[in-house]
Amino acid sequence: KQEVTQIPAALSVPEGENLVLNCSFTDSAIYNLQWFRQDPGKGLTSLLLIQSSQREQTSGRLNASLDKSSGRSTLYIAASQPGDSATYLCAVLTGANNLFFGTGTRLTVIP
Amino acid sequence: ETGVTQSPTHLIKTRGQQVTLRCSSQSGHNTVSWYQQALGQGPQFIFQYYREEENGRGNFPPRFSGLQFPNYSSELNVNALELDDSALYLCASSFSAGGHNEQFFGPGTRLTVL
Numbered sequence: 001k002q003e004v005t006q007i008p009a010a011l012s013v014p015e016g017e018n019l020v021l022n023c024s025f026t027d028s029a030i031y032n033l034q035w036f037r038q039d040p041g042k043g044l045t046s047l048l049l050i051q052s053s054q055r056e057q058t059s060g061r062l063n064a065s066l067d068k069s070s071g072r073s074t075l076y077i078a079a080s081q082p083g084d085s086a087t088y089l090c091a092v093l094t095g096a097n098n099l100f101f102g103t104g105t106r107l108t109v110i111p
Numbered sequence: 112e113t114g115v116t117q118s119p120t121h122l123i124k125t126r127g128q129q130v131t132l133r134c135s136s137q138s139g140h141n142t143v144s145w146y147q148q149a150l151g152q153g154p155q156f157i158f159q160y161y162r163e164e165e166n167g168r169g170n171f172p173p174r175f176s177g178l179q180f181p182n183y184s185s186e187l188n189v190n191a192l193e194l195d196d197s198a199l200y201l202c203a204s205s206f207s208a209g210g211h212n213e214q215f216f217g218p219g220t221r222l223t224v225l
Contacts, residue, residue: 034213043201
């Protein structure tokens with residue numbers, strides 16, 4: 001059974017710092033990996049999607065990498081801002097066509 | 112292009128009652144998936160509907176049931192509500208033609224069971 005783990009569970013950084021969020025998954029038979037942002041009490045906003053054949057995707061200050069063979073992904077956020085404060089979730093899409101989510105990393109960027 | 116919408120936004124029920132949550136899929140999408148997110152946890156897959164048929168189910172009891180309509184909108188029904196059913200319920204739509212495509216999420220329905 002697929003299991004997705006995110007480390008750390010919570011992270012607090014001063015504004016302007018670069019940071020890395022980690023995601024690992026146990027079964028490498030995935031179709032894609034997606035990073036989401038979730039603000040308190042809200043739905044999910046998709047940030048980046050990496051197909052299983054890709055190594056990385058970039059959008060603005062965000063860069064996500066995927067190493068399928070080792071079951072790992074990282075989300076790199078450059079020059080963090082207070083508006084980046086949120087919970088970040090990673091999820092993998094399996095052959096059963098459903099997403100398995102991690103429990104998220106709660107990020108706080110201190111002005 | 113209209114995104115995924117869900118109704119209602121919030122709902123309060125008492126234990127033992129029944130509830131129906133609704134989801135309108137994004138234009139052009141034919142697949143709807145439902146997820147339950149308990150407080151402090153990641154979303155968990157409940158089930159998926161493709162062309163009005165259930166197309167996969169997670170580890171949820173039969174009192175969780177669903178429907179998909181010809182316009183690809185969907186309902187999630189939960190019978191005999193329990194306190195642990197309190198959660199954010201998310202639906203996601205996608206276009207599937209036998210493949211595995213990106214899912215787009217709605218804003219969710221917050222269900223509180225007292």
